[in-house]
Amino acid sequence: MNRSQRTAAFIASRLASVALTIVGATLLLFLMVRLVPGDFTSVMLGPRATPELRAQITHDMGLDRNMIEQLWLFASRAATGNFGEDVVSRRPILDIVLDVIPNTLALAFSALALALIVGIPIGVIAALKPGSWLDSGLALLSISFITTPTLVVSVILFLIFAIGLHWLPVAGAGEPGDIADRLRHLILPSVALALGWVGYISRLVRAALLDTLAELHVRTMRAYGVSEYRIVGLYALKLALVPVVSILGIGLGDLIGSSVVVEIIFARSGIGSLIFNSIAQRNYPVVQACVVFIVAFYIVANLVVDMINALLDPRISGARR
Amino acid sequence: MRMKLDRRTFLAGSSALAILPYVSFARAADRTNPIIALDADIGNLDPGNRVGTTEGNIIRSVCQTLVRFEPGKTTWTNDAAKEIKQISDTEFVFELNPGQMFTGGFGEMTADDVKYSFDRYINGDKNGKKLAYADDLKALKSVEVTGKYTGKLILKHPSAALWLIGICDASGAILSKKAIEQLGDKIATTLIGSGPMTLKEWRPKEQFVLAANPDYKGPYKAHFEAITGKIIPERKTSFLSYQAKELDFTAFDADQLDTAKGLPDTRVIDIPGIDYTWIGINVQRGDLADLKVRQAIRWAIDVDAIIQGAYSGASSRAKTLLAPGLLGNWADAPLYTRDLAKAKALLVETGKTGLTFTFTCLNDATSLAVAQIAQANLAEVGIMLTINAMDSGAYWALGADDAGKDLELTLIAYTSKFDPSFQTQWFLASQIGLWNWQRWNNPEFDKLHQEGLETLDKAKREEIYIKMQKLLDESASCIWVTHGRHFFVDAAWLKPMFLPNGKDWQFEFFDKA
Numbered sequence: 001m002n003r004s005q006r007t008a009a010f011i012a013s014r015l016a017s018v019a020l021t022i023v024g025a026t027l028l029l030f031l032m033v034r035l036v037p038g039d040f041t042s043v044m045l046g047p048r049a050t051p052e053l054r055a056q057i058t059h060d061m062g063l064d065r066n067m068i069e070q071l072w073l074f075a076s077r078a079a080t081g082n083f084g085e086d087v088v089s090r091r092p093i094l095d096i097v098l099d100v101i102p103n104t105l106a107l108a109f110s111a112l113a114l115a116l117i118v119g120i121p122i123g124v125i126a127a128l129k130p131g132s133w134l135d136s137g138l139a140l141l142s143i144s145f146i147t148t149p150t151l152v153v154s155v156i157l158f159l160i161f162a163i164g165l166h167w168l169p170v171a172g173a174g175e176p177g178d179i180a181d182r183l184r185h186l187i188l189p190s191v192a193l194a195l196g197w198v199g200y201i202s203r204l205v206r207a208a209l210l211d212t213l214a215e216l217h218v219r220t221m222r223a224y225g226v227s228e229y230r231i232v233g234l235y236a237l238k239l240a241l242v243p244v245v246s247i248l249g250i251g252l253g254d255l256i257g258s259s260v261v262v263e264i265i266f267a268r269s270g271i272g273s274l275i276f277n278s279i280a281q282r283n284y285p286v287v288q289a290c291v292v293f294i295v296a297f298y299i300v301a302n303l304v305v306d307m308i309n310a311l312l313d314p315r316i317s318g319a320r321r
Numbered sequence: 322m323r324m325k326l327d328r329r330t331f332l333a334g335s336s337a338l339a340i341l342p343y344v345s346f347a348r349a350a351d352r353t354n355p356i357i358a359l360d361a362d363i364g365n366l367d368p369g370n371r372v373g374t375t376e377g378n379i380i381r382s383v384c385q386t387l388v389r390f391e392p393g394k395t396t397w398t399n400d401a402a403k404e405i406k407q408i409s410d411t412e413f414v415f416e417l418n419p420g421q422m423f424t425g426g427f428g429e430m431t432a433d434d435v436k437y438s439f440d441r442y443i444n445g446d447k448n449g450k451k452l453a454y455a456d457d458l459k460a461l462k463s464v465e466v467t468g469k470y471t472g473k474l475i476l477k478h479p480s481a482a483l484w485l486i487g488i489c490d491a492s493g494a495i496l497s498k499k500a501i502e503q504l505g506d507k508i509a510t511t512l513i514g515s516g517p518m519t520l521k522e523w524r525p526k527e528q529f530v531l532a533a534n535p536d537y538k539g540p541y542k543a544h545f546e547a548i549t550g551k552i553i554p555e556r557k558t559s560f561l562s563y564q565a566k567e568l569d570f571t572a573f574d575a576d577q578l579d580t581a582k583g584l585p586d587t588r589v590i591d592i593p594g595i596d597y598t599w600i601g602i603n604v605q606r607g608d609l610a611d612l613k614v615r616q617a618i619r620w621a622i623d624v625d626a627i628i629q630g631a632y633s634g635a636s637s638r639a640k641t642l643l644a645p646g647l648l649g650n651w652a653d654a655p656l657y658t659r660d661l662a663k664a665k666a667l668l669v670e671t672g673k674t675g676l677t678f679t680f681t682c683l684n685d686a687t688s689l690a691v692a693q694i695a696q697a698n699l700a701e702v703g704i705m706l707t708i709n710a711m712d713s714g715a716y717w718a719l720g721a722d723d724a725g726k727d728l729e730l731t732l733i734a735y736t737s738k739f740d741p742s743f744q745t746q747w748f749l750a751s752q753i754g755l756w757n758w759q760r761w762n763n764p765e766f767d768k769l770h771q772e773g774l775e776t777l778d779k780a781k782r783e784e785i786y787i788k789m790q791k792l793l794d795e796s797a798s799c800i801w802v803t804h805g806r807h808f809f810v811d812a813a814w815l816k817p818m819f820l821p822n823g824k825d826w827q828f829e830f831f832d833k834a
Binding site: 049089 | 561
């Protein structure tokens, strides 16, 4: 097998495992949400939920069928992108989910970008001066970022920048079509969400870069008089970023999960807050549709990360020989 | 294309970012139409299948009803109706104003539209399915059309509640028959009305915009060109947004009262609620079936401490089911101030010791604080409480069928309407296994409830509802906690308007101060 054949085989096997994982995770979550006690009609209508209405809505949601039938109905519809109709608003569930996904993706990607833009330089600076006061200070800063809950960061940020300085808005995602307004609404939530990952990435980059800088080929380059800037910027950092790329997939998943808190605090519509509210209301069809999207996104993100790693380091795809 | 980040680009970008905040700041200062916060999104705009107060408030401002609540009052005057005449205890004739046009080109309102709108509550929707709010017009037997603009409402029995709960409220919204037939299921997301405002825009989970309806022919023209409602489920966030001048009006929690009072250019509005929160005791459950045990619990629980500890002292204490201001409020209801000696004496009389019960409540901070205070209070008389806190999904399903048999003490909060019959209905024997979580069964109470529904004389009704509350009091099945309180902040230039419960907002009457 030549290299391109090995890469193709690697991609094919990863795609197959992705499909299996999506199906497995979705089925598992389908069963799990049904173990949660509670009743949608009672939550939505309170004392107006008469037995007649309960039966009617349970029927509309398909919850009066047996589990196998429900599962089959859900799986067969989901395979064609049809998640049914929301029993409250009568809107297609797919539309409800697609309405909010761009907001969550914008939030997660901007937070990730911010974490990389800030976290990598911090890690590099710390690695260049190991054991110094600067290194200790940056370590303290990074650990503080990691350990401060997103909730606390969010509150502090909007107390300072929205209430105190009146610079940035607190709530919502901004006017559609007004890019400046959307960006302004994105700044505080992104920073709140990114801060923990700034800490993670900086620590990871520092450790990886220190390892790389201690390797023989770096010593050889130094011996040949290559400047420290070239060594770090062109060679060592590239190698040190491999573990960072590896955690990006997990990072994106984590950011989407953490976005629940941020979306609720900043009153942004998004998939996190949609899931949260739908679970509270026991609106299972909406929860299931959201879960399918998140699982698919998470797995695809990890697949992309694997591909990038395989391209960066051919040993990863070649290890299957 | 490759992007180059040179010094000039960096400076230009930084300057743009620095200016960005001020763009928004200027916008906030220049507003002429209000932006307000609502804690729930629109769920379903079909008046008969609405799910929350947000839709109710929108429907009342977008649709016409035969008669409309006056600003801030529960009295009403004609809106879509030119005239309504009572011709017997169970018959009313009405005549509509001509020329009242539905939006979206659905034509003029006629008596056929009134019949069609109300028949949905009697017969169900196009598929025969019962509407969620069908009981609001339960007393209505039929609607007869006698002319293009005239018709007759025929009731099953005399009913004072029908107007207050049904016809004046969102359930009484007159819809366009043509629009409903054409829209089908889309009526859940499309509201066609003929009222003072129109639903100009709705971005689910984000905001809606109500605009003044230029074609409205009734007497209540909207004062603002537009009102924007932002969906902000967290009160703390909406209060902070108000402080950041992004909003002109929002509700806030009692614990923020001092902060609210110190805000510049702000009016703080404080409206006593009419809802009711109580600790319900299951009278069919084990040792709780003993009246003296229930009475002992009532004497042992310190409701005043609950008001201070769980409600920040901002809500007043409830003495009975019906709040002050409502017809049938029992002003002389006994106030059970904590008396440990009486509680202990009652327990001695029962001969029961080592009592342990479960206290079930929602898992929010206020409910948990109530539960913990009750737990500490009852421990002092030797009753041990286990707290079972759960999320709303599980909690609201608790009373259904046989599951309710296992409930012991439960903290319950129900919303109210302006007619007392709406509140008393949940304590009927027929509600056991549904929403009567005390499982209290009193035939006299049930009989009085029916009498109250069918009596038109105000003084007699008052007497009936007081008698019903006395029966509830004798049962010691309910420990009344509070009727709640609503707090709002609004920009000094804005004058919002609510019905006296503080929850039903009248967007059509929002005005400049």
